[in-house]
Structure formats: C-alpha cells, structure tokens
Amino acid sequence: xxxxxxxxxxxxxxxxxxxxxxxxxxxxxxxxxxxxxxxxxxxxxxxxxxxxxxxxxxxxxxxxxxxxxxxxxxxxxxxxxxxxxxxxxxxxxxxxxxxxxxxxxxxxxxxxxxxxxxxxxxxxxxxxxxxxxxxxxxxxxxxxxxxxxxxxxxxxxxxxxxxxxxxxxxxxxxxxxxxxxxxxxxxxxxxxxxxxxxxxxxxxxxxxxxxxxxxxxxxxxxxxxxxxxxxxxxx
Numbered sequence: 001x002x003x004x005x006x007x008x009x010x011x012x013x014x015x016x017x018x019x020x021x022x023x024x025x026x027x028x029x030x031x032x033x034x035x036x037x038x039x040x041x042x043x044x045x046x047x048x049x050x051x052x053x054x055x056x057x058x059x060x061x062x063x064x065x066x067x068x069x070x071x072x073x074x075x076x077x078x079x080x081x082x083x084x085x086x087x088x089x090x091x092x093x094x095x096x097x098x099x100x101x102x103x104x105x106x107x108x109x110x111x112x113x114x115x116x117x118x119x120x121x122x123x124x125x126x127x128x129x130x131x132x133x134x135x136x137x138x139x140x141x142x143x144x145x146x147x148x149x150x151x152x153x154x155x156x157x158x159x160x161x162x163x164x165x166x167x168x169x170x171x172x173x174x175x176x177x178x179x180x181x182x183x184x185x186x187x188x189x190x191x192x193x194x195x196x197x198x199x200x201x202x203x204x205x206x207x208x209x210x211x212x213x214x215x216x217x218x219x220x221x222x223x224x225x226x227x228x229x230x231x232x233x234x235x
Contacts (some may be wrong), residue, residue: 019089026081026090027097033113037142047140052225056172056179057138060131061104063168069100069128072121076106076129079117103132108141115146119157126161127169134176138183149177149191152200152210159194170195178221182230189232190214 049057069075074082074091075098081091099106111132118129133146150158162170174193181190189211192200200213208216215232222229 015089015093019087019093022086022090023093026077026084026086026094030077030080030110030113034107034109037109037112049139052227053138053179053183055225056175057135059168060135060138060172060176063166063172064103064127064131067103067128067131069098069125071124074121075100075125076110076114076117079120079125079129080114082120083116100128103128104135106132108136108139111136111146112141112143115143118146121161123161123164127164130173131169134173138176138179147191148173148180149193149196152192152197155192155194155197162194174217175221178218181218181232182222182227190218 073095077094077098078091081094106129115133118126118133121129130148133143134148137143137146149155165173170193174196177191177193192210192214196213196217200210204213204216218232219229221227
C-alpha cells in the first residue's frame with residue numbers, strides 16, 4: 001500500500017467528525033504497529049529461504065499474477081478495522097486508502113499490522129490478500145495470527161472466501177499449508193482447506209482420522225518436493 005494515498009476531501013463531506021476521528025485513531029494505531037514490527041522483520045531477513053519455499057513463492061507469484069480487488073470495499077485495512085469493531089462509517093473512510101491493483105505492493109510491515117484482516121474479508125479480497133500473506137510467511141515474516149487453513153470442523157468462513165480461487169491457486173494454498181508445517185520448528189497436525197475437507201469426507205473419513213489424513217497430504221508434498229518428512233506430534 002502506498003504511503004502517499006490520502007482520501008479526497010470530497011469523501012469526508014458525508015461523514016461526521018466522530019467517524020473521522022475513529023478512522024484517524026485506527027490509522028495511527030496501524031502505523032504504530034508497523035514501526036514496532038520493523039525491528040523484528042529486520043532480524044528475520046537474515047534467515048535463509050529454502051529451495052522448496054523458493055519454488056512455492058514462484059508458483060504463488062504466477063498463480064495470482066494479475067489478481068486485483070475492485071469488487072469489495074473491505075480489503076486489508078477494512079478487514080483489520082472490522083476485527084477492531086470499528087463503525088461502518090469509519091470503515092468506509094478507509095476504502096480509498098486500500099491497495100487494490102497489485103498484492104505485491106502491500107508492504108510486509110503493513111501485513112503484520114493487519115494480520116487479522118483475512119478472517120473478515122469477502123472472496124475477492126481474500127483472493128487478493130492470500131498470496132501476499134503466504135509469500136510474506138515463506139520469507140519468514142513473523143506472523144502470530146495469520147492462518148491460511150483451519151481445523152477440519154471449522155471451515156465455514158474459508159469455504160465462502162474460497163469461491164473465487166481457481167485450481168492452481170487452490171493448489172498453492174494446499175502446498176503452502178504443508179510447507180508451513182515443515183517450516184514450523186514444533187510441527188503439529190496440519191491445517192486444512194475446504195476442498196481438502198471435502199476430499200476427506202468423501203474418500204477417507206471411514207478409514208482414517210483427520211490427523212492422519214493431514215499427515216498423508218504432508219507426506220505426498222514432501223515426496224513430490226524431495227523434502228524430508230518432519231516428525232509430527234499427534235495431539
């Protein structure tokens with residue numbers, strides 16, 4: 001997101017002063033978070049990116065190339081504002097500040113400052129933001145609450161958000177979830193996508209637990225990528 005984007009004065013006319021102050025407070029808080037994260041990000045840049053992550057980064061870049069977001073008002077800032085329970089008018093003031101043209105132009109520190117946003121956006125914004133979050137994570141940006149998948153029984157939001165994804169984009173997200181386990185120093189059960197949950201229910205639910213289905217997906221990814229299978233903790 002460009003630092004130069006500012007709302008047009010005409011856009012402020014329909015909004016009351018309280019909504020404008022609320023939006024201004026939110027933007028100051030986001031900027032404060034960005035400053036706090038920059039030191040942590042500088043440390044992470046020294047970490048080496050493994051070859052499997054590099055290949056996946058290239059696939060993500062290709063699969064989501066040209067994806068824009070013009071059909072939804074709420075994108076990164078709006079999603080984070082919804083998580084902060086901001087009023088609709090204050091959220092509307094953020095719309096002109098959103099990056100919508102190229103997800104690669106969203107700074108990593110802004111993603112960190114708004115890492116809860118992805119849970120509160122619609123399918124077009126999700127398709128626009130998910131490659132930015134995945135790419136940043138693969139480059140070791142230290143997210144705490146960004147999740148591309150979910151548990152097998154808790155995928156209602158993700159199912160609605162995934163409507164606009166094509167097959168290659170879905171494949172990137174599935175492989176990202178496997179790569180996330182490999183990059184985690186204390187790996188646990190793998191998260192799932194809605195299409196994986198459907199596959200499990202249709203083909204595997206009678207013969208294996210969700211944990212072992214995730215283990216199977218991870219093993220398939222490791223074999224395909226030539227990666228050593230990590231030791232998992234069956235919880």
